[in-house]
Amino acid sequence: MPSWCPLLCRLAMLLCVWAPCQAQSDTELPPGTPIIQLRLAGDKRKHYEGRVEVYYNGEWGTVCDDDFSIHAANILCRELGFVEAVSWSPSSKYGKGEGRIWLDNVHCSGRERTLAQCKSNGFGVSDCKHSEDVGVVCNQRRIPGFNLNVQIEEVRIRAIYSQRKRVPITEGYLEVKDGGKWRQICDEEWTEMNNRVICGMYGFPGEKGYNTKVYNLVLRLLAKRRKKNYWDFGVNCTGNEASLHGCKLGHKVELKGNATCEKGMPVVVSCVPGRAFAPSYTQGFSKAYRVEQPLVRLRGGANTGDGRVEVLKNGEWGTVCDDSWNLKAASVVCRELGFGSAKEALAGGRLGQGMGPVHMNEVECSGFEKSLTECYFNRDALGCSHEEDAAVRCNVPAMGFQNKLRLSGGRNPFEGRVEVLAEKNDSLVWGTVCSDSWGTMEATVVCRQLGLGFASNAFQETWYWPGDVRADDVVMSGVRCSGTEMTLAQCLHHGKHLHCPRGGGRFAAGVSCSESAPDLVLNAQVVEHTTYLEDRPMYILQCANEEHCLSSSAATATPSSYRRLMRFSSQIHNNGQSDFRPRAAHNSWVWHDCHRHYHSMEVFTHYDLLSLNGTKVAEGHKASFCLEDTQCEEGKELHCCLRR
Template identity: 55%
Template sequence: MAAAGDGRRVVSKAAGALSYPTAPHSCPHRLLAQRQQHSFGLHGVACVGTEAHLSLCSLEFYRANDTARCPGGAPVVVSCVPGPLYAASNGQKKQQQLKLQEEARVRLKGGARPGEGRVEVLKAGTWGTVCDRKWDLQAASVVCRELGFGTAREALSGARMGQGMGAIHLSEVRCSGQEPTLWKCPHKNITAEDCSHGQDAGVRCNLPYTGVETRIRLSGGRSRHEGRVEVQIGGPGHLRWGLICGDDWGTLEAMVVCRQLGLGYANHGLQETWYWDSGNVTEVVMSGVRCTGTELSMDQCAHHGTHITCKRTGTRFTAGVICSETASDLLLHSALVQETAYIEDRPLHMLYCAAEENCLSHSARSANWPYGHRRLLRFSSQIHNLGRADFRPKAGRHSWVWHECHGHYHSMDIFTHYDILTPNGTKVAEGHKASFCLEDTECQEDVSKRYECANFGEQGITVGCWDLYRHDIDCQWIDITDVKPGNYILQVVINPNYEVAETDFTNNAMKCNCKYDGHRIWVHNCHIGDAFSEEANKRFERYPGQTSNQII
């Protein structure tokens, strides 16, 4: 392929084009190669290191009648090192992956497949996005290699992987392609006027071929994006296909299947698949599957092993999925919660409707109605859809519930959890906000509203819009009547049961520090759950001694 000297010079650069981040020294492998007879087709291969494919490097072809075939040289040999995402899944490697994740200063968000997404970087303990000004393939390749992939296949601009929220840390990043980290590239520190989240940069990386998509398939669906899940088990010579028990199968497990097959996101994880053709595969070979939703393949999810335990037997109760190229991504406006939080002592005679909808704590049932009051922590909640598809309720209109007190239909039984926690995570109060009416309260300038609750209208949140629940709306509170003075954490979780597909569930939780003295409450340091680094989150959980932003 090239002369010996050329091989030493380009071997690590060529590895990037093969979708691996790096290559170790190749000398041990050269001894074997030198003993064999070879026919050479290329020589003089010289890569810069940013090429997405070896054919893009400078190279020369041997002519058909050329007799001087690499005199005194040997074939180039490349030994690739997989990134942490593709390391073996034993305990030691998992610890290495966790350590790398904690030390990471760059990550991808909103991508449908591994190695793609919106680029986010860590600065001063806080994650933020990168402006797409001067964003190119060289800078994207640095990100891809830093994350353990090969070179970049695409450098994306215009928030094509969805908009971020919060800080924009970098702009006008100029990389040569050889830097070990994006922070080593010349860049401009950004101000709020310089860029918007509509200009968030993204990447698609070249990935090593693993073959995981050949060990799973969908059958019986109307298209290749849906069907009953079939997995391949057994060793060489004894391979067979089987079904997965539908018990406890949900969106997180379906996300892994769709990712493994390269079909994007999971719209639905189905526990019954009787309406799809069963085909020839009828044996259930896997049960008790539990995934976190981030795994690359079903092999990395927990399950019962060889002993199959299924509550409901038969092929009709086996796992199925419906995949989609796009999905929504909900995000709370955490600063608004901090700005609007206050305490109200509300008379019981004004809470009959709230009690009917279970919006008060359990002790309210034994109160001396209509006398007395309940102490409520109230705040506004603004829920943005920053994904690439509208957020729609899982249930159809036929199953929505009419609430006479509110005068509209509620489309989801559980959409948000409001909780007061101790610093060690013990729940001491909850909001009991059991159901929601979803609509577009406001939208970005170039986006039109599509959903409105009134008159039995369609419900949902359009991409680029948000649903606002003001602090003075019924049930927009946490009943803290029984909470003792102390330091606490206010936690809000959207879509807590993963009922509706999203591109990212890690940003669905919001946390704030609270100090309550029995009369007043201080709420501060509100942030999305994954907005801080691991170390900053640990400091948050220990609760600071100083408080600010007094709310009365």
């Protein structure tokens, strides 16, 4: 996660936006040629190199490196206004992109006018991952007379001095980075629709007016101190774009000799935060966002603003089919839930497969609807399955939450002792969290706050993760989370009156996080209707005990004792994203006499059944056995456990 500057007096968002013209007009292309736009993006790059991204059907995506060639790179560079390509790079050299992989197996002869004319599998037809995103390096020389629209490198909202300590930053001058310099935009012909797009990019669902007197005063005070640098182009947005790169560039703005705006003042953007992010002067921040009787919700996402889209119909939650799913529909969902516009519209059950009916199919939105239920959709979900469940990733305001929490002492950035930045004796200090009552819900919130994905484990002992010795003191105790909170501070806790009988040290709370989710999905209604209790003697449960299929208390049970088991239907769906290949070295595996195989004894996730008051009724987990076949079906790869 990036580190934020002194709480965000300057809120910057990398856009790397190209709004290019084609080297020739669209009318010169053969009829039926898809209309696309291209841009170069990615990490640590110059303006003439980067990851190839294609804008098609209202959405940016990438190009797979399969069969890519210097001929394709030449076509692409010329389309962007460079004379030729120097080289191309496979395997996401400039970082992994997001969204769809629009083109795969691209074959160009070198004579095409646009990349869209090259042969390929077709738009959106690909078996690639973003680890295969292709990049190019173009010759810096430009094609003479090529009409290239201006490149916007970055965009930021720069708050005036009196508001720089506010979190989130909702108002300020809009500035763009052009040619390495930050420039303001003239408000001539600037519209509310432009504001709506900017606010959406920064995670805010709406825009509002601002006090012009304040900014006129600021301008007068600064007029004698420095000369304003204005960007000399306008921007025309319709308001339903997910980000500024979807807007058209306007005409050149007339500037005076001292580079000031002749007919107006700098653009000021003022945004309305969603309820979950609105400052509360009495409690810091409001609790996790809960809408009364919501019609839409997100499920299955690790981070705030991510998730599978589910809608409520006739008292039953169901999913949305990904047919025709795009950024406009995704942005309606995000704004409805109090976020900004959508960063990504995900298809193919990317954030897990749901349960129950598919309520909506072929959703079409204008982008201005208040709710997804106002959009046109086909009620007939014929042909749709949960493998096609739609999902979203929303733009969320920069709150700096990740700066108030850290993991220390772990073997990798995804695990460690939890350390919190807390106020002590009128100063901020790092300290540990008491592990009493520490569990999966609390770990889930920690992983979410740090942007590290899902919680794999919650640890009540962390003596093997020494952490920072200066942060050994307990600064937070009695933590109880529901699992929906955005930060650990939003969970119930003791406040300033700490109570931790076991103390910190080896008993400080810890977590391990994972980028992928467990794949076990219980049908709660089936569990509820089929549950029954059964008593069995321990001596016939030895195999189950050997494979850790009983609760932890069975470790001390005698063979003649009885265990009370809670049994229910085995209607369980493996619908998640986890990789269940064992990670433990093979020499650490354990031989099981009962079933005559080795087991790595790795637990992938925990599943505890709780009562309505939160008391644990039964504990469970999911592990994976690695059984080897000597032969595989044709087309199947043999995975040898002994190789690990």
